[in-house]
Amino acid sequence: MVDGFNNYELEGFFDEMLDNSLEARPSALALLEKLDELNWDELKRRQSAAEKALLQAGITFNVYGADGGTERIFPFDIIPRIISAEDWKQIESGLKQRVHALNLFIDDIYHEQRIVKEKVVPEEILKSAGSFREQCVGINPPRGIWCHITGTDLVRDADGRFYVLEDNLRCPSGVSYVLENRQVMKRTFPQVFESSGVRPVSDYSSHLHQTLEYLAPDSVHAPTVGVLTPGIYNSAYFEHSFLAKQMGVDLVEGRDLIVDDGWVMMRTTKGFERVDVLYRRIDDDFIDPRVFRKDSMLGVPGLMEAYRRGRVALANGPGTGVADDKVIYAYVPKIIEFYLGEEAILPNVPTYICWDEKERGYVLDNLDKLVVKAANESGGYGMLVGPHASEAEREEFAGKIKAQPRNYIAQPTLALSRVPTIVGDHFEGRHVDLRPYILYGEDIYVMPGGLTRVALKKGSLVVNSSQGGGSKDTWVLSN
Amino acid sequence: MLSRVADSLYWMSRYLERAENVARFIDVNYHMCLDIPDAGPDQWSPLINASGDMEDFSRRYGEFSRENVVHFLTLDMENPNSIYSCLMMARENARWIRQFITLEMWEHLNGFYLMMKESSKKPTESVAGHEFFMTVMTSCQLFLGILDGTMSRGEGWHFCRLGRMLERADKTSRMLDVKYFHLLPEVSYVGTPYDDILWASVLRSMSALEMYRKRYHQISPSQVVEFLVLDRSFPRAIHHCIMMADISLRAISGTPTATFHNKAEQRLGKLLAELDYSNIEEILECGLHELLDGLQKKLNALGNAISETFFAIQPFKVAGGRSNTQ
Incomplete structure (x- = not known):
């Protein structure tokens, strides 16, 4: 088996499993011992059994535009990514701190805007954020919480430190893969789980349900919770139905709901029934045609009014996307300091704001070294990886930056850490990131684990599923 | 709900x-033909007749050859009632409500569909043999077993049974109608071994041969009709299906027996009463075809009433603009 590691090279990257002298890190010892006992055929057999299980379970995402071939499984590699208890402690406290501060930030900018008045975040940046929702100004969400479910993207650089790459406070997806991957992995390496002390993740849905129930008005004793989905053609539909099922609540579409006399009701076989809390997986723009996009067929007319009057709770609250803006992101360390008086536990990736003239000059001069991102895009779209781009592509981006400086930021090309991954008949290092999930209810909970996305293409740094990425199980160890 | x-x-x-019934109809017909000399198109047209898609078939195929009929009823995606189409629609509906049905139900149905999708890539002739139809039938039956073994007997389970029973009653009545009409004029077969073979195949089409034999021993057309229409305990007999549908409908609405609060209950109750108080002599005297034809119309009207009473929303549009149809 070890022969799978013959010719394994670190190539100067931080490897999550092996140290610089190619020895097992303590956290990976139990797994590597197990791999030692297996021959390569057995390992490949387990890999294909895992893939088959995922297909049979219909753990797929939808691809737009194709007919018949619209469902694909998210590629999965059975070699897990392991995080030591010590590393996790830092990640967990850093994420709690960050989400706590971001919630205060969102609440502030939709009310007094102290942070703008005190010139910590420039007014112009806030006003020009595409995801700032004028319609949410003055809203008081239940219990003062805006961002109930957050998925923060972390990366580990060559120095071995974790950095926050992106905040996702709108409708972060992927948690269903974490839960399903774990199910499959428990069948793939049962003994290793026993000996490694891997922390379980399966209680996520109970925590999610508690978080949602906590938002219902006090007067409601057994609140009705629902997951609001855009429907079967949404790429994350599997996840919506998965979470509804795990929580044992209804999965509703816009057409199942009406707002009657100011209350949100769902159409049932026995007439209309009131809904108290909606975990909505429809973007702000489509949630209520009376308030946001008028052409939305997915939303519920009157929903925002019911929300504003406290008659239904929405998770996440509309308007939270403003904290996802990649320019706002650059200010998060200052945001943490402003609201909590603390230094950020998890650092940001150094970020150049093209809106700032001086920084823009630096970016334009160093496009071949930087990664440029559009402030409002996600999913790996609208992005330039300077060192891998052609001269023409860099020219094109330089033009875009000059035309709309507010819309772009740049970051140094990170040397994302790698994890051994099955490639043909041996292992090769592949770059990974990490998306842990944070729930904000009565208190802040960080699921011990997360989605490890892996760039399966050799040398690629882009981990998004739309761009050839796959996933791995993430093991957080208990000690 | x-x-x-x-x-x-x-x-x-x-x-x-529907998929299970179509598979059985074809399989039984196939075997019956092996027993009959010179079985030609005459033996295959009744299957199209029973499916109610004669117009579509004539337009696109024309000739009632075995190959044409089998392809039309199994893998033809343009035929909304082919086995493949039915399975695709069953799976689409299941996917819409994946959070509601049990994991075991979903995994089985999804696996069944993926298998069918693989088969559909090959030529029909090489796929659609006895083994294929057996797989379809047992997979459908296995699904029923999983449904019964994993789902609480609540509203959802009763909606499943309501749909299943109405579909089954409809299929039994169509098949019997077509076969009865088709077989009776064959005077030359009367009293020959073929008579027995042909009527036995009618019973087999409804998986009814063994249970019939236990009850009547000898095969006679009028007793076959009595068994398939009026038997109270055979699971594919029309009367039994309507009884079960009525129980489920009342479990859903909570309305006591023999009373009604909506059109669905009224229509189903009337239909049940009609069967409760019928006998075979009367049916044959008034004409079996008249009874079965009327029954199919009533089942359609009942389906519409159920939809108006409980679903009352626009039919779903899926890929290709298809929607759920009776």
């Missing part, structure tokens, strides 16, 4: 029941 979920449960069950 959400109306949309109830709608999908009902249709998921109907489509699977």
Whole structure:
């Protein structure tokens, strides 16, 4: 088996499993011992059994535009990514701190805007954020919480430190893969789980349900919770139905709901029934045609009014996307300091704001070294990886930056850490990131684990599923 | 329960029941033909007749050859009632309500569909043999077993059974109607071994031969009709299906027996009463075809009433603009 590691090279990257002298890190010892006992055929057999299980379970995402071939499984590699208890402690406290501060930030900018008045975040940046929702100004969400479910993207650089790459406070997806991957992995390496002390993740849905129930008005004793989905053609539909099922609540579409006399009701076989809390997986723009996009067929007319009057709770609250803006992101360390008086536990990736003239000059001069991102895009779209781009592509981006400086930021090309991954008949290092999930209810909970996305293409740094990425199980160890 | 979920449960069950029946009809017919010398197109046209898609078939195929009929009824995606189409629609409905049905139900149905999708890539002739039809039938039956073994006997389960029973009653009545009409004029077969073979195949089409023999021993057309229409305990007999549908409908609405609060209960109750108080002599005297034809119309009207009463939303549009249809 070890022969799978013959010719394994670190190539100067931080490897999550092996140290610089190619020895097992303590956290990976139990797994590597197990791999030692297996021959390569057995390992490949387990890999294909895992893939088959995922297909049979219909753990797929939808691809737009194709007919018949619209469902694909998210590629999965059975070699897990392991995080030591010590590393996790830092990640967990850093994420709690960050989400706590971001919630205060969102609440502030939709009310007094102290942070703008005190010139910590420039007014112009806030006003020009595409995801700032004028319609949410003055809203008081239940219990003062805006961002109930957050998925923060972390990366580990060559120095071995974790950095926050992106905040996702709108409708972060992927948690269903974490839960399903774990199910499959428990069948793939049962003994290793026993000996490694891997922390379980399966209680996520109970925590999610508690978080949602906590938002219902006090007067409601057994609140009705629902997951609001855009429907079967949404790429994350599997996840919506998965979470509804795990929580044992209804999965509703816009057409199942009406707002009657100011209350949100769902159409049932026995007439209309009131809904108290909606975990909505429809973007702000489509949630209520009376308030946001008028052409939305997915939303519920009157929903925002019911929300504003406290008659239904929405998770996440509309308007939270403003904290996802990649320019706002650059200010998060200052945001943490402003609201909590603390230094950020998890650092940001150094970020150049093209809106700032001086920084823009630096970016334009160093496009071949930087990664440029559009402030409002996600999913790996609208992005330039300077060192891998052609001269023409860099020219094109330089033009875009000059035309709309507010819309772009740049970051140094990170040397994302790698994890051994099955490639043909041996292992090769592949770059990974990490998306842990944070729930904000009565208190802040960080699921011990997360989605490890892996760039399966050799040398690629882009981990998004739309761009050839796959996933791995993430093991957080208990000690 | 959400109306949309109830709608999908009902249709998921109907489509699977339909797929199972079509598979059995073809398989039985195939075997029957082996016993009959010179079985030609005459033996295959009744299957199209019973499916109710004569117009579509004539337009696109024309000739009632075995190959044409089998392809039309199994893998033809343009035929909304082919086995493949039914399975696709059953699975689509299940996918809409994946959060409601049990994991075991979903995994089985999805695996079944993926298998069918693989088969559909090969030429029909090489796929659609006895083994294929057996797989379809047992997969449908296995699904029923999983449904019964994993789902609480609540509203959802009753919507599943309601759909299944109405579909089954409809299929039994169509098959019997067509076969009875087709077989009776064959005077030359009367009293020959073929008579027995042909009527036995009618019973086999409804998986009814063994249970029939236990009850009547000898095969006679009028007793076959009596068994398939009026038997109270045979699971594919029309009377039994209507009895079970009535129980489920009342379990859903809570309305006591022999009273009604909506059109669905009224129509189903009337239909049940008609069967409760019929006998075979009367049926044959008034004409079996008249009875069965009327029954199919009533089942259609009942289906519409159920939809209006419980689902009351626009039919779903899926890929290709298809929607759930009776």
